[in-house]
Amino acid sequence: xxxxxxxxxxxxxxxxxxxxxxxxxxxxxxxxxxxxxxxxxxxxxxxxxxxxxxxxxxxxxxxxxxxxxxxxxxxxxxxxxxxxxxxxxxxxxxxxxxxxxxxxxxxxxxxxxxxxxxxxxxxxxxxxxxxxxxxxxxxxxxxxxxxxxxxxxxxxxxxxxxxxxxxxxxxxxxxxxxxxxxxxxxxxxxxxxxxxxxxxxxxxxxxxxxxxxxxxxxxxxxxxxxxxxxxxxxxxxxxxxxxxxxxxxxxxxxxxxxxxxxxxxxxxxxxxxxxxxxxxxxxxxxxxxxxxxxxxxxxxxxxxxxxxxxxxxxxxxxxxxxxxxxxxxxxxxxxxx
Amino acid sequence: xxxxxxxxxxxxxxxxxxxxxxxxxxxxxxxxxxxxxxxxxxxxxxxxxxxxxxxxxxxxxxxxxxxxxxxxxxxxxxxxxxxxxxxxxxxxxxxxxxxxxxxxxxxxxxxxxxxxxxxxxxxxxxxxxxxxxxxxxxxxxxxxxxxxxxxxxxxxxxxxxxxxxxxxxxxxxxxxxxxxxxxxxxxxxxxxxxxxxxxxxxxxxxxxxxxxxxxxxxxxxxxxxxxxxxxxxxxxxxxxxxxxxxxxxxxxxxxxxxxxxxxxxxxxxxxxxxxxxxxxxxxxxxxxxxxxxxxxxxxxxxxxx
Numbered sequence: 302x303x304x305x306x307x308x309x310x311x312x313x314x315x316x317x318x319x320x321x322x323x324x325x326x327x328x329x330x331x332x333x334x335x336x337x338x339x340x341x342x343x344x345x346x347x348x349x350x351x352x353x354x355x356x357x358x359x360x361x362x363x364x365x366x367x368x369x370x371x372x373x374x375x376x377x378x379x380x381x382x383x384x385x386x387x388x389x390x391x392x393x394x395x396x397x398x399x400x401x402x403x404x405x406x407x408x409x410x411x412x413x414x415x416x417x418x419x420x421x422x423x424x425x426x427x428x429x430x431x432x433x434x435x436x437x438x439x440x441x442x443x444x445x446x447x448x449x450x451x452x453x454x455x456x457x458x459x460x461x462x463x464x465x466x467x468x469x470x471x472x473x474x475x476x477x478x479x480x481x482x483x484x485x486x487x488x489x490x491x492x493x494x495x496x497x498x499x500x501x502x503x504x505x506x507x508x509x510x511x512x513x514x515x516x517x518x519x520x521x522x523x524x525x526x527x528x529x530x531x532x533x534x535x536x537x538x539x540x541x542x543x544x545x546x547x548x549x550x551x552x553x554x555x556x557x558x559x560x561x562x563x564x565x566x567x568x569x570x571x572x573x574x575x576x577x578x579x580x581x582x583x584x585x586x587x588x589x590x591x592x593x594x595x596x597x598x599x600x601x602x603x604x605x606x607x608x609x610x611x612x613x614x615x616x617x618x619x620x621x622x623x624x625x626x627x628x629x630x631x632x633x634x635x636x637x638x
Numbered sequence: 639x640x641x642x643x644x645x646x647x648x649x650x651x652x653x654x655x656x657x658x659x660x661x662x663x664x665x666x667x668x669x670x671x672x673x674x675x676x677x678x679x680x681x682x683x684x685x686x687x688x689x690x691x692x693x694x695x696x697x698x699x700x701x702x703x704x705x706x707x708x709x710x711x712x713x714x715x716x717x718x719x720x721x722x723x724x725x726x727x728x729x730x731x732x733x734x735x736x737x738x739x740x741x742x743x744x745x746x747x748x749x750x751x752x753x754x755x756x757x758x759x760x761x762x763x764x765x766x767x768x769x770x771x772x773x774x775x776x777x778x779x780x781x782x783x784x785x786x787x788x789x790x791x792x793x794x795x796x797x798x799x800x801x802x803x804x805x806x807x808x809x810x811x812x813x814x815x816x817x818x819x820x821x822x823x824x825x826x827x828x829x830x831x832x833x834x835x836x837x838x839x840x841x842x843x844x845x846x847x848x849x850x851x852x853x854x855x856x857x858x859x860x861x862x863x864x865x866x867x868x869x870x871x872x873x874x875x876x877x878x879x880x881x882x883x884x885x886x887x888x889x890x891x892x893x894x895x896x897x898x899x900x901x902x903x904x905x906x907x908x909x910x911x912x913x914x915x916x917x918x919x920x921x922x923x924x925x926x927x928x929x930x931x932x933x934x935x936x937x938x939x940x941x942x943x
Contacts (some may be wrong), residue, residue, distance in 0.1 A: 318756055329772055457905060461898035463848055465855050466890035469874060473883070568760060576763025580852060584874070594764065598771050598857050610768045613761050621759045 307629055316624040322614045327388050330607045331365065362388070397611070407608040411590065415612065417484065417531075418589030422578055424505065425512025431569060432513065433520020438559070440521065441528035442551055451522060459518025464577040468511045468584035470567045482586040495609035508585045515577055516570075527559035553622045561632050568624030572617045641833070644910045659928050665714040669866025672708035676864050688882045699886035700869070701876045702774045706721050709864050714866035719898055720781055721847040727785030728846070729792055729839045733831075736796025737823055741804060751797065754790040763785060763852060775859040780853060784846050799831045810881045829835055833911040841904035844897040851893050866893050 322355050359520045364383050372380035391397075397407040440452040480486065480503050489497045531537065532555055582591030590609050597605040645651045664671060673696075680686075682703025691698040697706035735754065739747035765781050773779055803809060813833035816827075821904050854858060854867025855874070873886040 314755065318759060321756060329768060368796070457901045461844060461894055461901045463851055463890070465852065466893060468869065469870070469890065480668055485745065542899060547790065548698050572759065572761035575761045576852070579763060580855070583856060594767060598767065600915050603772065604770050606771055613764045617761045618759050
């Protein structure tokens, strides 16, 4: 019963958040100076017919948000016949507009690139989480020793290190030994089979290492303080008094209980990780969503920016929602909350 | 002051404070320290472009023929201004929201915390990126965006503290004596939360500085000012293929230097004001064994077998 409630609450929050992002995305690009749709309409490169088509598609002849005249007449459905409604309808049809620079369909552009970013994120996160948890646990357990100080310093240092600068340093160091840009050696194509995918994997090494190094630091610090808090609990003293070995205390009590905050933190920092992916993709020209955003910023390609932001925001919101669900499975106390 | 004494006895904190002091002094005295004025137009001949270090230009020249050392010195100003102002804004909003939500609770408190939850699940950098890209690049716009988006963690921290302090004896007593809400919050609760806020603020400055430099690196820095992130953006776009490390490395290390100094200070403060981190049964048990058996304490806890 309580668990159903918890899930219901989290679902409601995710839905409201998604809607808020859609509304925000609409207003940011429509209300602030530099309205992208108006820009494209006034572009001299557009034919009159193309301008008209866009005008109808985005409902530009209609009011922006709510038609107050028709609302006053009691025509509620008619009052909603606005630009915002047109935007939402287009969105759910998978229509995110057309790139200013390449004239490509933004939704197709994103679909083409999204898996590249997913691969980078999953690889980097997996390495960072495993390494961070292991080092954080060791540091907390050996608290006050030189090993702890070294691990802690690394954690602090990598926290202070800008992702893009680490990428640049690794790029300089590895040049000549590893591929430092792009997704595959020019000339190789997916049809080439295994040799192509091995080449892609090689191109992934540096971006993944960069992501892993930067985010390991964060997980070390969180794991270390999490385990330290757990080790201060009375049940650890009890377990110790029962004669359990240090290894079992760490594995069965400290690790398990420190895992819970880790799940939340991994989900909450997922937004930062996505931000890191933008920087890493920019440095290594990895052609994912991040590199796309970087190029869109340079060219002021607003439809691409808007679509990329929406995709990233929705992904992070969904990831957090999944983490909340996972949390209720892992921690029985949440259900009773 | 006990607090200050604890801080001085922590090598990490002292090193961090010294590192920060260097940057602050460089930023204040930039016009006296910089050998050239980076805002002055330079008539650069082709051989001046990305010229390597020599006696007149200790860190060489950039892609426009300007002195890199001078750019670096002036760049400290933007980083510190953005870091301190944006963090101050975040702290102001976060503390107010946390105090209100924690002390009064109710519908407004709930609404504010939901707003914080909402902002927490929106990816920061992409959000700042689209706002600045649409709104336009400018120092104050960047500060506002970073400051307004950065208050959520502080609000949570303050609120959870207020929730427990609110029920303590001295607060209940003050209320029974007829103190107003404003007086209780400002005189009794706020001073209790302040140390935590300060520790958080120092860490937040480094977050703001990193955010500004990331934005600038992605091409969204204030185009009228010299900043480390923008130097890296230019260097990355134009100098990396020419191996001009003198243009590429200094701004990066400068960012690491200032953010590391703040992380060291913030971490030290956090350890001082968060007393829960000080007990550790595995660690204490070792000491206890040493006391009882009279043997000197060993390093670490040995695994059996």
